[in-house]
Amino acid sequence: MEFKVSKELIQQLEEHIVNKNDKELEVLLNDLHHADIAEILDELDFDEATYIFRVLDSDKTAExxxxxxxxxxxxxxxxxxxxxxxxxLDELETNDAADIIGELSQEIKAEVISEMLDVEHAKDIVDLLRYDENSAGGLMGKELVKVNENWNVLTCVKEMRIQAENVSRVHSIYVVDDENRLKGRLSLKDLLTTSTKTQIGDIYIRKLNFVNVDTEDVEVARIMQKYDLEAIPVVDELGRLVGRITIDDIVDVIKDEADKDYQLAAGITQDVESNDSVLELTKARLPWLLIGMVIEIVASFVLKGNEEIFKLHSTLIIFVPLLSATAGNIGVQASAIVVQGLANGTLKEFSRAYFTKEITVSMISGSIISLLLLGYHSIMYQQYLVGFAISISMIVVILFAATLGTLVPLFLHKNKIDPAIATGPFITTTNDVFGIMLYFGVAKLILGV
Amino acid sequence: MEFKVSKELIQQLEEHIVNKNDKELEVLLNDLHHADIAEILDELDFDEATYIFRVLDSDKTAExxxxxxxxxxxxxxxxxxxxxxxxxLDELETNDAADIIGELSQEIKAEVISEMLDVEHAKDIVDLLRYDENSAGGLMGKELVKVNENWNVLTCVKEMRIQAENVSRVHSIYVVDDENRLKGRLSLKDLLTTSTKTQIGDIYIRKLNFVNVDTEDVEVARIMQKYDLEAIPVVDELGRLVGRITIDDIVDVIKDEADKDYQLAAGITQDVESNDSVLELTKARLPWLLIGMVIEIVASFVLKGNEEIFKLHSTLIIFVPLLSATAGNIGVQASAIVVQGLANGTLKEFSRAYFTKEITVSMISGSIISLLLLGYHSIMYQQYLVGFAISISMIVVILFAATLGTLVPLFLHKNKIDPAIATGPFITTTNDVFGIMLYFGVAKLILGV
Structure with a gap:
């Protein structure tokens, strides 16, 4: 039941654009949801998209x-x-309008605002522009329905009818005092089931969640998720109701946050999309590649310093890739679980119990891998002492990688750095270097070189 | 303004539990949100948590x-x-109750259902149990407010008052015909602003999004996100309204989906959390480690087969870790961007334009890294031809890794396999092996061995 852009539709539209059949364009597009029209425009070139944009009504184009x-x-x-x-902008909700204005240059911004017909709306938008975009103030909209605690249900419904004219969706009915300070909320259900003479003060719900204008967006997301809220009111420093945040804007915050972690884990330093420019993509990707390169140059030194031993026991060197890949994988697995634990609150800080569990998991995996490797090496190369050295090194390296993978994200989190960095190339390459060091260290010890 | 569990509170509670001060426990907890109480119980041991659970009212404990x-x-x-x-279960919404029942063993399930007092509620829950948990049917709840297209606003409000008694939040008012077939929805705003004598058939909104009981959960999530919906109605094969899905349940689907991708990228094959058991964690992690091990054993063969050349030019071998790490990083970066593009719909299938862009980005990064490496090698080791061989191999390997990183997730996606696998150990280790092959191949060519 979801709309899909078809090649035929795009062709039809392009023909109508060439022939300037504005009527036919309208007919084709008018029934579609604005999100679907946006998808269509994204498939066209800039000139075609602009042409269609001008043909459609501004209540549609705004969305x-x-x-x-x-x-x-x-x-x-x-x-x-x-x-x-x-x-x-006159057609948009305040927070959406503020987002669009935020993308304009300083001088055009002022001109646009002065051209807006709805002065109250313009004021609300200007008001929103002063908040940081990653704060509750930057996320909130001004559209809300509020009633005074001193009204009765009848006055309340009358006033709400007026307010609802400017609000596309009624999420919650907020209750304020004469100073506009947030006191609580009124449930739609209570409103539907209470007599019209009842005093609002007697039926409103006093306990409600709210955030301050400067609460961070990820914090707002956590609160709304935890308490299953569809909208949350925003108050200023004096406790006055200044706006509300709705769940659809928070879904974007949650998704962006998850995407950011995923990208960091993949070695991408800033939020990019597949349709970003070559320059942006390179800027987001090159830093980790270079850091990885520098770390791996250290690995080359370690290998250089151990040339003697692998000239003596040549199978040692051929297992270096296996060793560093395993160390990298274990480290990334360990840190990913810590990062997610920190994100969803099941893990708060270093705990001995958790660390012990991680080491146990790694010991089990490490032992299985080492035994398999010992068996394989013994069959293939029949150098039992070397095989033994490789297996023991493997366990040591795995335990080390698990420890680093667990502790690094906890350390980063404690120091207010995004721990997801530790699931990226940083931890893999670092494990590489230390892994190779430990490997040859243990091998030398066992082989007595 | 968010509640945080304090050590003092936990201590207080534990004392009250020891002394069986049920009254004090109630006083301490009664004002807290159920999500906060759950957080507290998670901090206590099982016996203590069960004790508190029995002290509290069932309307609270259910949540x-x-x-x-x-x-x-x-x-x-x-x-x-x-x-x-x-x-x-009598206290819970149908979909939540069905989730809890789903966790019970078959025999207890039947007993529990037969003990439920609200028979209608029990029927609704049993009805929900037959749907796949990853489908719209498995996500939906039965609680909704619906009106008949043949009513007028007054009847409608009267009926809604009755229905709203059993519904904790009124999301949308759905309009059905006499056969219970979904016709459209009524906006709360219209209801607030229209005369009571108006016919519902005249004011309801005919266009609305809906899903079928068997629509996949991730598809539901995409539709709700795209169209910014807070609730979506669910219809059966005959178009009859059978339930609704609310955004808070979809937020969980979105988060789970993102978490799953992140875990796959980190080499974890099934959804685990930091507080899962050692066995579960090992089962989720060992498969990729073993697959990685098998792939890397191939790398050991490649190295073994090239022993001649790196005995001749020993600096070749010491750059193997650098080379494979870079190939791995490039591959993972490339595939992560494809995976995210596929997930958010900016990328749909193979496109020459996108591929060209990816190759350009990799060429730029590759050239920069190769030049740096050439300079470094020349200064450190003064073997210019070997340095040249290493640099050229590096570019070849990077281009190869970028190609693989781009194509593998597209291929997996086309074959309905989760493309996020390609951002995990699979692509890093595969790139390792091919990288090492190409490296020595190119080096042999240039050095004429």
């Missing part, structure tokens, strides 16, 4: 604008006059 | 049950009689 990919939105905005942009 | 960590929930359930479990 489309929000869903477009960054480069297309930027391109379309650059072709619109401040007055045209202002018309789009 | 707490949902928030507990798996092992504690399992433990508490095992200590409750079927009748006690039934009391908890």
């Amino acid at each position: 489309i604008l929000l869903e477009l990919e960054d480069d297309l939105r930027e391109n379309i905005l650059s072709r619109l006059s401040p007055k045209e942009i202002a018309e789009e | 707490i049950l949902l928030e507990l960590e798996d092992d504690l929930r399992e433990n508490i359930l095992s200590r409750l009689s079927p009748k006690e479990i039934a009391e908890e």
Whole structure:
């Protein structure tokens, strides 16, 4: 039941654009959801997309604008006059409008705001612009339904009808005092089931979750997830109700946060998408490659320093890739579980019990791998002492990698650095170097070189 | 403003438990949110947690049950009689109750259901049990507010008051025909702003998103995210309205999906958490370690086969770790971007444009790394031809790794295998082996061995 962009539709649209059949374009697109139209525009080139954009109504285009990919939105905005942009913004909710304005240059921003027809709306948007975009203030919208604790249900419903005119979805009905300080919320259910003469003060729910304008976005996400909230009110320093955040904006925060961890784990230092430019992609990827290179140069020194022993026992060197890959894998597994534990709160800090468990898991895996390796080496090369040296080194390296994989993310977390770094190339390459050192160290000891 | 479990609180509770001060326990906990109480219980041992659980009211404990960590929930359930479990389920929404029942053994399940007081509720729950847990049917709840298209606003409000008694949150008001077939939805705003005599058929919104009972959960998540929905109705094969899915359950699906990708990328084959048992953790981690080991044994053959050349030019071998680490990193970066592109829909299938971009990015990174390496090698070892061979191999390996990193996830996706596997040990170790092969191949060519 989900809409999919078809090649035929794109062709049809392109023909209509060439022939300037505005009516047919409207007919084709008018029934579609704005998110679907955005998907279509993303498939067209900039000129075609802009053409369609101008054909459609501004109540539709405003919503489309929000869903477009960054480069297309930027391109379309650059072709619109401040007055045209202002018309789009008049149609949008305050937080979405503020996001769009945030992408404009300083001078156009001022012009656009001065062109907006709805002055109250413009004021609300300007108000939102002063908050940090990663704070509750930066996420919140101004659209909400609030009632005074001193009203009765009838006044309340009357007032709500007026307020609801400007609000697309009624999430919660907030209760404030005469100073606009947040006191609680009114349940829609209670409103539907209570007599109209009841005083709001008697039926509102006093306990409710709220955040401050400067609460961090990830903190807001955690609170909304934990308490299963669909909207959360935002108060200022004086406890006055200034806005609300809805779950759909938080879903984006949650997803971005998970994507960021995933990208860090893959050795990508900043948020990129597959349609970003070559320059952006390279900038996001090169740093870890270079850091990895520097760390691995240390590995080359270690190997150079051990040339004697692997000239003597040549099978030692051929297992170096196996050893470092295993160390890398164990380290990444260990740290990924710590990173996720920290993210979802099941792990808070270093605990001996957890560490013991991790070491046990690694010991089991390490022993199995070492035994298999010992068997394989004995059969293939019949140098039992060397095989023994390799197996023992393997266990040592695995335990070391597990320890590093567990402790590094905990250390990073304690020092307020994103622990997901530790699931990336950093931990693999570091394990490589230490792994190779330990390997030859243990081998020398056992083989008595 | 978020609640945090303090050591003092835990101590206080433990004292009250020892002294059986049930009253004090209630006083301490009664004002807390059920999610917070669950957090507290998770900090206590099983006996203490069960004690508190029995002290609290069943309307509270039912919600707490949902928030507990798996092992504690399992433990508490095992200590409750079927009748006690039934009391908890009577308090829960149908989909949550079905989730809890799903964790019980077959025989206890039947007993619990027969003990439930609310027969309608029990029927709804039993109905939900037959759906696959990863489908819309498995996610949906039965609680919803629906009105008939033939009613007027007044009847509608009256009926809604009755229905709302059993629904904790009114998300949407669905409109059905006499056969219970989903026709559309009614906006709360319209309801607040329309005259009471208006016919529902005249004001309801005909276009609305819905899913079928067998739509996959990740598909539901994508639709709800794309269209910014807070709830979505679920219909059966005949188009009849059978339930609704709310965004808070979808947030879990989105998070689980992201976590799964992250874990696959870290070489963990099944969903585990830091508090899982040693056995579960080992089972989730050992497979990739073993696969990695087998692949790396191939690498040992390649090295063995090239012993001649690295005995001749010993610096070749010491750069093997650098080379394989770089190949691994490039491969993982390339595939992570493809995996995320596939997940968020910016990338749909193989496109020449995207592939060209990836190769360009890798060429730039590869050239920079190779030049640095050439300079470093020339200064350190003064064997210019060997240095040249290493640098050229490096570029070849990087291009190969980028190609593999791009194509493998696309191939997996096309064959309905989770492409996130390709960001894990699989791609790193495979790149290792091919990287080492190419490295010596190119080196032999250049050095003429």
